Amino acid sequence: MPAPASPLDPAVAARLKRDSQGLVPAVAQQYDTGEVLMLGWMDDEALHRTLTTGRCTYWSRSRQEYWVKGDTSGHVQHVKSVALDCDGDTLLVKVDQVGAACHTGDRTCFDADRLPLS
Amino acid sequence: MPAPASPLDPAVAARLKRDSQGLVPAVAQQYDTGEVLMLGWMDDEALHRTLTTGRCTYWSRSRQEYWVKGDTSGHVQHVKSVALDCDGDTLLVKVDQVGAACHTGDRTCFDADRLPLS
Numbered sequence: 001m002p003a004p005a006s007p008l009d010p011a012v013a014a015r016l017k018r019d020s021q022g023l024v025p026a027v028a029q030q031y032d033t034g035e036v037l038m039l040g041w042m043d044d045e046a047l048h049r050t051l052t053t054g055r056c057t058y059w060s061r062s063r064q065e066y067w068v069k070g071d072t073s074g075h076v077q078h079v080k081s082v083a084l085d086c087d088g089d090t091l092l093v094k095v096d097q098v099g100a101a102c103h104t105g106d107r108t109c110f111d112a113d114r115l116p117l118s
Numbered sequence: 119m120p121a122p123a124s125p126l127d128p129a130v131a132a133r134l135k136r137d138s139q140g141l142v143p144a145v146a147q148q149y150d151t152g153e154v155l156m157l158g159w160m161d162d163e164a165l166h167r168t169l170t171t172g173r174c175t176y177w178s179r180s181r182q183e184y185w186v187k188g189d190t191s192g193h194v195q196h197v198k199s200v201a202l203d204c205d206g207d208t209l210l211v212k213v214d215q216v217g218a219a220c221h222t223g224d225r226t227c228f229d230a231d232r233l234p235l236s
Binding site for chain 1: 127130133143145147151152154156157169172197199201202203204208220222227228229231232233234235236
């Protein structure tokens with residue numbers, strides 16, 4: 001489970017609307033090109049670390065652990081800005097992505113599977 | 119509850135990884151400027167309608183009903199492309215947004231609440 005308490009700024013924590021697992025989706029976008037790179041999940045602690053360390057930190061739902069993007073791959077996300085949406089349930093993190101955002105080696109996680117329109 | 123069955127292309131449905139409510143997050147992005155406009159939720163039926171009607175359709179978790187973006191506000195999202203991410207649990211929908219994406223009147227849902235970095 002995500003950490004129950006966190007040093008996240010209480011004024012921010014009060015506005016966060018978390019899901020039943022204590023998480024909010026975080027959209028990572030390349031700050032200059034506008035590419036949507038990936039979507040990850042953050043709890044209070046992951047958001048706190050993202051705001052204070054300059055590196056994007058997610059909660060891995062599959063591994064049930066914190067995950068500093070790039071710690072194993074080298075494909076670091078340097079944080080440029082973080083915004084909360086109008087209902088407090090989604091984050092937009094603008095980053096400078098080193099290398100590929102996707103574990104497949106693609107630049108973004110959305111490059112490979114375009115769905116047909118009809 | 120979202121509709122239990124849907125005419126969504128079975129080849130697409132087989133790749134979707136839905137949450138416990140049968141939903142996946144859908145990031146809406148302005149196709150030409152790259153602005154991230156909002157995040158909504160889709161079940162199979164909402165995705166099917168989005169792929170086949172040319173208009174973004176979401177499942178409203180608060181109202182528990184389908185929601186064709188712009189039907190009440192006029193702030194329609196014309197669908198340009200839809201992509202599924204590498205693990206099949208997030209959609210990126212590129213749209214041409216008419217007017218404001220946010221119900222507050224802001225262009226995007228992320229314009230108002232930038233969080234402080236430290």
